Amino acid sequence: MDLQLKGKTALVLASSSGLGKAIAHELADEGANVMLTSRSENKLKAAKEEIEKTAKGSVSYTLLDQTEYESIAKAVKRTRETFGPISILINNSGGPTAGKFESFKDEDWQQAFELTLLSYVRVIRMVLPDLKENNGRILNNTSTSTKEPIDGLTLSNVFRTGILGLSKTLAQELAADNILVNTIGPGRIQTERVEELDQITANNKGQTSEEIKDANLSTIPMGRYGEPEEFAKVATFLVSGANTYMTGQNILVDGGKIKAI
Numbered sequence: 001m002d003l004q005l006k007g008k009t010a011l012v013l014a015s016s017s018g019l020g021k022a023i024a025h026e027l028a029d030e031g032a033n034v035m036l037t038s039r040s041e042n043k044l045k046a047a048k049e050e051i052e053k054t055a056k057g058s059v060s061y062t063l064l065d066q067t068e069y070e071s072i073a074k075a076v077k078r079t080r081e082t083f084g085p086i087s088i089l090i091n092n093s094g095g096p097t098a099g100k101f102e103s104f105k106d107e108d109w110q111q112a113f114e115l116t117l118l119s120y121v122r123v124i125r126m127v128l129p130d131l132k133e134n135n136g137r138i139l140n141n142t143s144t145s146t147k148e149p150i151d152g153l154t155l156s157n158v159f160r161t162g163i164l165g166l167s168k169t170l171a172q173e174l175a176a177d178n179i180l181v182n183t184i185g186p187g188r189i190q191t192e193r194v195e196e197l198d199q200i201t202a203n204n205k206g207q208t209s210e211e212i213k214d215a216n217l218s219t220i221p222m223g224r225y226g227e228p229e230e231f232a233k234v235a236t237f238l239v240s241g242a243n244t245y246m247t248g249q250n251i252l253v254d255g256g257k258i259k260a261i
């Protein structure tokens with residue numbers, strides 16, 4: 001299958017590590033020119049070097065704090081200047097703080113809104129003129145919490161479903177411009193974020209992170225956490241030229257964890 005990604009410009013948010021980096025890597029391996037973004041220059045530099053070992057497309061990076069409007073605007077401008085108009089937008093972000101409802105104040109809700117939902121809205125608005133000219137693709141990373149709320153992740157549970165509503169709305173509004181908009185929800189994919197969450201749960205329950213991981217594994221029919229590369233391959237198809245008719249969908253990559261139909 002020809003994914004038709006050669007020479008396409010892809011802006012991948014939150015891509016210095018974890019899922020964002022894995023998607024950027026897969027896209028670059030397929031010949032896309034990829035802009036990496038995050039707050040940490042050291043991590044971005046290391047990610048660029050790693051990806052370049054196998055990439056067929058070019059790789060660059062730019063600093064971006066997704067909670068700041070001006071920072072997003074600068075990153076979009078730099079992407080256009082480096083590689084030309086953007087065809088592919090991967091929206092992704094750091095995860096919001098874990099916790100139950102009663103642990104959060106207004107400021108926590110505001111911060112989580114700005115990081116996980118408003119940042120997606122802002123970057124889509126800025127990139128849209130390019131996408132309209134290029135049969136663009138938008139992929140919004142969320143979580144399985146869009147199908148089933150996750151215990152102790154109140155902020156994620158609320159804002160991820162907001163992203164789902166946003167994606168479905170955009171899929172309707174932008175179909176006439178040949179822009180396909182989908183969401184992708186990781187189940188438990190082995191990244192720093194997942195290790196951190198397992199450790200938080202372990203601390204809260206007075207158990208070891210290995211015990212928490214074993215308990216999590218027992219809820220996954222495939223009996224293992226996913227690898228970032230497995231997740232990235234699905235993401236890459238969704239934003240590729242090979243996907244010509246799938247839009248407004250919420251695809252979970254979760255080893256069968258979510259049983260809801």
Ligand SMILES: NC(=O)c1ccc[n+]([C@@H]2O[C@H](COP(=O)([O-])OP(=O)(O)OC[C@H]3O[C@@H](n4cnc5c(N)ncnc54)[C@H](OP(=O)(O)O)[C@@H]3O)[C@@H](O)[C@H]2O)c1
Pocket residue numbers: 013014015016017018019020037038039040043044064065066067092093094095096115141142143144185186187188189190191192193194
């Ligand atoms: N892994 C999973 O199984 C899983 C499951 C469900 C949901 N998710 C969600 O998927 C997203 C990615 O997860 P992950 O596992 O890849 O996490 P990760 O390994 O912790 O990576 C998070 C990325 O976000 C960047 N980032 C954080 N805050 C940022 C900000 N304010 N501005 C710009 N970049 C920022 C980090 O880079 P810097 O630190 O360099 O800024 C890093 O590149 C998260 O929202 C997570 O909650 C993941």
